[in-house]
Amino acid sequence: xxxxxxxxxxxxxxxxxxxxxxxxxxxxxxxxxxxxxxxxxxxxxxxxxxxxxxxxxxxxxxxxxxxxxxxxxxxxxxxxxxxxxxxxxxxxxxxxxxxxxxxxxxxxxxxxxxxxxxxxxxxxxxxxxxxxxxxxxxxxxxxxxxxxxxxxxxxxxxxxxxxxxxxxxxxxxxxxxxxxxxxxxxxxxxxxxxxxxxxxxxxxxxxxxxxxxxxxxxxxxxxxxxxxxxxxxxxxxxxxxxxxxxxxxxxxxxxxxxxxxxxxxxxxxxxxxxxxxxxxxxxxxxxxxxxxxxxxxxxxxxxxxxxxxxxxxxxxxxxxxxxxxxxxxxxxxxxxxxxxxxxxxxxxxxxxxxxxxx
Amino acid sequence: xxxxxxxxxxxxxxxxxxxxxxxxxxxxxxxxxxxxxxxxxxxxxxxxxxxxxxxxxxxxxxxxxxxxxxxxxxxxxxxxxxxxxxxxxxxxxxxxxxxxxxxxxxxxxxxxxxxxxxxxxxxxxxxxxxxxxxxxxxxxxxxxxxxxxxxxxxxxxxxxxxxxxxxxxxxxxxxxxxxxxxxxxxxxxxxxxxxxxxxxxxxxxxxxxxxxxxxxxxxxxxxxxxxxxxxxxxxxxxxxxxxxxxxxxxxxxxxxxxxxxxxxxxxxxxxxxxxxxxxxxxxxxxxxxxxxxxxxxxxxxxxxxxxxxxxxxxxxxxxxxxxxxxxxxxxxxxxxxxxxxxxxxxxxxxxxxxxxxx
Numbered sequence: 001x002x003x004x005x006x007x008x009x010x011x012x013x014x015x016x017x018x019x020x021x022x023x024x025x026x027x028x029x030x031x032x033x034x035x036x037x038x039x040x041x042x043x044x045x046x047x048x049x050x051x052x053x054x055x056x057x058x059x060x061x062x063x064x065x066x067x068x069x070x071x072x073x074x075x076x077x078x079x080x081x082x083x084x085x086x087x088x089x090x091x092x093x094x095x096x097x098x099x100x101x102x103x104x105x106x107x108x109x110x111x112x113x114x115x116x117x118x119x120x121x122x123x124x125x126x127x128x129x130x131x132x133x134x135x136x137x138x139x140x141x142x143x144x145x146x147x148x149x150x151x152x153x154x155x156x157x158x159x160x161x162x163x164x165x166x167x168x169x170x171x172x173x174x175x176x177x178x179x180x181x182x183x184x185x186x187x188x189x190x191x192x193x194x195x196x197x198x199x200x201x202x203x204x205x206x207x208x209x210x211x212x213x214x215x216x217x218x219x220x221x222x223x224x225x226x227x228x229x230x231x232x233x234x235x236x237x238x239x240x241x242x243x244x245x246x247x248x249x250x251x252x253x254x255x256x257x258x259x260x261x262x263x264x265x266x267x268x269x270x271x272x273x274x275x276x277x278x279x280x281x282x283x284x285x286x287x288x289x290x291x292x293x294x295x296x297x298x299x300x301x302x303x304x305x306x307x308x309x310x311x312x313x314x315x316x317x318x319x320x321x322x323x324x325x326x327x328x329x330x331x332x333x334x335x336x337x338x339x340x341x342x343x344x345x346x347x348x349x350x351x352x353x354x355x356x357x358x
Numbered sequence: 359x360x361x362x363x364x365x366x367x368x369x370x371x372x373x374x375x376x377x378x379x380x381x382x383x384x385x386x387x388x389x390x391x392x393x394x395x396x397x398x399x400x401x402x403x404x405x406x407x408x409x410x411x412x413x414x415x416x417x418x419x420x421x422x423x424x425x426x427x428x429x430x431x432x433x434x435x436x437x438x439x440x441x442x443x444x445x446x447x448x449x450x451x452x453x454x455x456x457x458x459x460x461x462x463x464x465x466x467x468x469x470x471x472x473x474x475x476x477x478x479x480x481x482x483x484x485x486x487x488x489x490x491x492x493x494x495x496x497x498x499x500x501x502x503x504x505x506x507x508x509x510x511x512x513x514x515x516x517x518x519x520x521x522x523x524x525x526x527x528x529x530x531x532x533x534x535x536x537x538x539x540x541x542x543x544x545x546x547x548x549x550x551x552x553x554x555x556x557x558x559x560x561x562x563x564x565x566x567x568x569x570x571x572x573x574x575x576x577x578x579x580x581x582x583x584x585x586x587x588x589x590x591x592x593x594x595x596x597x598x599x600x601x602x603x604x605x606x607x608x609x610x611x612x613x614x615x616x617x618x619x620x621x622x623x624x625x626x627x628x629x630x631x632x633x634x635x636x637x638x639x640x641x642x643x644x645x646x647x648x649x650x651x652x653x654x655x656x657x658x659x660x661x662x663x664x665x666x667x668x669x670x671x672x673x674x675x676x677x678x679x680x681x682x683x684x685x686x687x688x689x690x691x692x693x694x695x696x697x698x699x700x701x702x703x704x705x706x707x708x709x710x711x712x713x714x715x716x
Contacts, residue, residue: 050632123515148674157481158682274408301408316506324516
């Protein structure tokens, strides 16, 4: 039985509420099959992304129990029940989060997609970036959807309405994609970041650069946390700046910390009625003081939207990009159809957050 | 008391469920005041559009009972209760609908915004067009929001996703705005209409023209109803065409009739999973056989959205455009601060659907 010699990759159905993504899509299944891997998909795994079991089978996957496979690929971190189903020695890939003790106890090799180092050789595995692209795009659309006004300038027989002004705070992948999307839709865009070196990238997507005169260059491409004095000054100057905008999209997060408050309740009060704040930092506490994570609320006639897990809102392409990131990592972990974990490789070492005792 | 000599325009709070628009906005209140009209706004009238009473007062309106005014401007047709509050001889302006018997009994002058003739002198009063612009823009956004994929092409380190293909059926104001918006967002767009003379307009917004070889030129800029044979052939050819698109936006309506079915259940079945149908004809029965008016449903892994009263979803600008249309009509009905209904005027005669017996 030649089939049993291949390593099998299991694709469970995601169990987190609202999670419509799936770790592998049919298109990528075909590529993994070509690379000598079997793929076992849990029935319904692609259902949230509107991809049927049949599409997986057509791509060469079999339907079955993904947890019995040598490699299990997920999007979200596994629940305690799911960890219980993993065999010792399994390679588990996903956004594993910070609490990896249970994985360690289960004796699995855990590879965290969010721990992939930001080096050029690992770009194709950078799932934080690919999912941030989706989030930034959807954030700009959410702003348009909740705004009581048009994004583009509109000229009608009865007169003209001016274009919306969109400000994006934080010019990482999500922020740049939000700027690009809002601009595409016809808005006038402005970007802000504490890292002055991203000004050129902001301008490259057609946006103006908002210079508040406060810098905070950190490690690994992220911003460092500001000092208390810098923070107070930043918030004061931002409060003045945001008032002129129809839509403010905030994307400021510092890894492992509560998100900084950039838009205070006072500045919401001063915004023009009908304006919108889209807060992408809802999961880590929010960049807007009035955000209610997971909800859209109206405060002082301003709509404040703080979506959770935005990439799940565009599940096919979010899954496809994620699956390609996973595929790139798998190609590093598997050689000629066999697992070969080379912990001397910088990427393998960095991404591995728990390791089976050997 | 000079004030009492001015004619007063009353602006009620709209009572229809989900109606967030208002017939006059503060900006237009100022212009009417300058033209010698008083404006009386019901408290909370702008609330759905997030425009506070204070903004109206600042523009020169007073808060009070709008139903006592000589002129009452509305968006939606009045309810029986509201008609009861109108004094005989009142001029009522709004989308009055086809059932105007109660208005006639109440002895009011009813001017229906949807009855404004489509002549160039009346373009500034064309509320059907201005509201269709809003609907078309929002329809393209709704498609993007429900699609499981990106509209624009996206190039990432892990590969490229292709742009979405968007087909718009019906190239009136709503259809053209939907095409323009989807194209702005990066989609590849195609337009179809039974009126071959709009092909140039479709191309002018960057879309391809889908030629099915069936024509139906009607009166007043609308399409005529097709014969049964033409309809069957049209649906057969459309069924073949829609299969290749990620998003199909339908805008086909024939005034006073049930909307034609353009997208059958069979063609939904044949569409690629994750695709979207946005049906703008939900209010008149729908252009898609599987539409559920007012809802977004998933059938055969395709999302079918049939929104009701889409312009209410962008209430400030929808109201502002509508208010400018109303302002233009008021300027025709009022001369130097006095009502002067000149029924020999083509626009006045056409728009007047009920007239006080004199």
